[in-house]
Amino acid sequence: MTYVNISQNEYGEKIKKSSLITLGVVLFLIIIKSFAYFATGSIIILSLLADSFFDLIITLTTFILVRISLKKNTNEYRFGYGKAEALSAFIEGVVILLISIFILYVSYKNFIDPEITIINSEIALIVIAISIFATLMLVRFQTRIMKDTASLSVESEKLHYLSDLLTNIAAFVGIMLVMLADFSRADPLIAALIAIYMIYTTIAIFQKSIAVLIDREIDDDLKSEIFDIVKSHNKVLGFHDVRTRQSGSSKGKFFMQMHIEVSEHVSLEESHNIADQVEENILNKFPDAEIILHVDPSNVIEEKEFVDA
Numbered sequence: 275m276t277y278v279n280i281s282q283n284e285y286g287e288k289i290k291k292s293s294l295i296t297l298g299v300v301l302f303l304i305i306i307k308s309f310a311y312f313a314t315g316s317i318i319i320l321s322l323l324a325d326s327f328f329d330l331i332i333t334l335t336t337f338i339l340v341r342i343s344l345k346k347n348t349n350e351y352r353f354g355y356g357k358a359e360a361l362s363a364f365i366e367g368v369v370i371l372l373i374s375i376f377i378l379y380v381s382y383k384n385f386i387d388p389e390i391t392i393i394n395s396e397i398a399l400i401v402i403a404i405s406i407f408a409t410l411m412l413v414r415f416q417t418r419i420m421k422d423t424a425s426l427s428v429e430s431e432k433l434h435y436l437s438d439l440l441t442n443i444a445a446f447v448g449i450m451l452v453m454l455a456d457f458s459r460a461d462p463l464i465a466a467l468i469a470i471y472m473i474y475t476t477i478a479i480f481q482k483s484i485a486v487l488i489d490r491e492i493d494d495d496l497k498s499e500i501f502d503i504v505k506s507h508n509k510v511l512g513f514h515d516v517r518t519r520q521s522g523s524s525k526g527k528f529f530m531q532m533h534i535e536v537s538e539h540v541s542l543e544e545s546h547n548i549a550d551q552v553e554e555n556i557l558n559k560f561p562d563a564e565i566i567l568h569v570d571p572s573n574v575i576e577e578k579e580f581v582d583a
Contacts (some may be wrong), residue, residue, distance in 0.1 A: 277384065278498060285423050285425070286341075286344045287318075287339050288419055288423050288425075289344075289419075289423065289427070289428065290341070291419075292331045292335075292415070292416060292419045292425075292428055292431075292532070293333060293336060293337040293340065293530075294337075295412070295415060296333050296416070296431065296435075297330075297333050297334070297337065297408075297544070298354045298414060298470075299411075299412045300326060300329045300330050300333055301330070302353050302408065303329075303405055303508050304323070304326045304327065304330065304408075306401050306404060306405070307319060307322055307323040307326055307401060307405065308399075309401070310323075310397055310398050310401035310402075311323050312397065313393075313394045313398075313544055314394045314397055314398045316395075316398055316449070317384060317395060318378065318398070318445050318448060318449060318465075318575055319379050319398055319401070319402075319445075321376075321377060321389060321401070321465070322405070322442065324373075324376070325339070325373055325377075325441065328369055328372075328373050328471050329434075329435075329438070331369065332365070332366050332369050332431070332434065333431075335362055335366075336362045336363075336366065336427050336431060338362075339358040339359060339361055339362035339365075339427075340359050340427050341363060342355050342358040343356050343357070343358035343359040343362075344388075345578055351359055353521075353529065354521060355522075356486075356516045356521030356527060357484075357486060357487055357521075359425070359426055359427045360426060360482075360483045360484075360486035360487050360520075361392065361483070362427050363426050363427050363429075363430040363479055363482065363483040364432065364479070364480065364483040364484065364487065364550065366427075366430045366434060366479065367430065367476045367479035367480045367483065369435070370433075370434050370472055370473075370476050370479070371472075371473060373472065374469040374470075374472040374473045374476075375469075375473075377441070377466070377468070377469040377472070378464055378469045378470075379465055380462075380465070381462035381465040381466040381469065382462070382466075383394055383462075383465070384459075384462035384465075385441065385462040385463065385466075388459050388462065392445055395449055395452070395453050395526065398449055399446060399449055399450070402442050402445050402446045402449070403446065406442045406443060406446065407507055408460050409435055409438050409439045409442060410439060413432060413435050413436050413439060416428055416432040416435065417432060418582045420432055423583055426483065426486065429482070430479045430482075430483070432473070433475045433478065433479060437468070437471060437472040440468050440471065441465070441468045441472075444464040444465055444467070444468045445464075445465070446462070447464060447466050448460050448462075448465065470569075471576055477568055486519075486520045489519040490519070490520070490551050491517075491518050491519070492518045492519065492528050492530075494505060496528075497516070499559065500530065500540055500556060500560070501513075503522055503552075503555050504532070504552055504555075504556070505561060506550065506555070507551060507552050507555065509536055509537070509540070509548050510534050510535065510536060510548065510552060511535045511536060511537065511572045512534075512535040512572070513532055513533060513534045513535060514528065514532075514533050514535070515531070515532065515533045515568075516529045516531070516532045517530070517531040517532075518531075518532075521564075521570070527562040527563065528560070528563050528564075529563070529566075530563060530564070530565050530566070531566045531567075531568070532554075532565075532566075532567055532568070533568045533569075534548070534549065534552060534567055534568070534570070535556075535569075535571070535572045536548055536569055536570055536571065536572065537571070537572055538571035538572055538573040538574070540571075545569045546569070548569065549567040549569050552567060553565045553567055
């Protein structure tokens with residue numbers, strides 16, 4: 275898991291830009307695919323059109339939930355709304371899975387009873403070629419946004435539109451084979467393979483979103499950086515019972531609880547100051563984190579639930 279050092283405001287602006295551009299591309303694709311379907315009557319184009327309508331629902335859901343995830347803490351939600359983004363990624367995974375099952379169903383029907391001809395197939399090919407180009411540009415853009423933000427929702431969207439890209443390519447090849455080789459079963463065979471690949475991509479989406487929703491510990495490399503910061507304070511003798519969880523938006527936004535150990539000869543006031551200094555050092559590196567530190571005198575023996583150091 276890659277950590278990207280980016281402020282929440284900058285993160286929010288990049289995600290908003292990504293959502294709006296994605297929404298614009300999806301609406302454009304719906305318009306041209308609708309035209310192609312009415313011109314050709316092709317079940318292939320209808321499947322692509324249905325996929326784009328699902329894309330529209332996904333994009334709007336992601337946009338709303340990610341905006342919610344960036345809201346400030348309130349009295350009712352004191353840990354914030356960070357999990358809303360993971361929820362949007364999970365919903366996207368469910369939709370991709372449903373689309374894939376639908377494509378498998380349509381592929382099976384077309385394999386059993388294949389289309390013999392496609393009217394105005396040139397229109398279908400032109401529209402699919404435009405769709406491939408537009409989707410390719412969108413995937414490249416989302417790849418750049420993902421590198422800048424390490425966003426879970428953008429990563430899941432990128433995987434989804436990458437599968438859309440492959441689906442469009444398969445549709446193009448299928449129509450070409452129907453036109454040139456009279457091989458009408460090519461389209462359902464290729465589409466079925468793409469649907470299986472799309473199902474495979476949902477595995478990573480579900481794993482990452484569920485990990486956030488059920489409060490899995492943050493990445494080990496990220497924890498190691500935090501531990502190095504804690505150990506760098508010359509009055510911290512050790513630490514234990516570390517608990518962390520991802521907040522759900524940028525990967526530098528997380529919650530952490532930790533017991534730090536100091537000399538038993540240190541006064542209460544100095545112990546408090548040490549804890550403040552350690553917290554400040556962590557926040558200098560991870561400004562969007564929320565840290566809770568508990569100070570233990572080193573001569574007190576207590577049962578340690580988690581020992582990371």
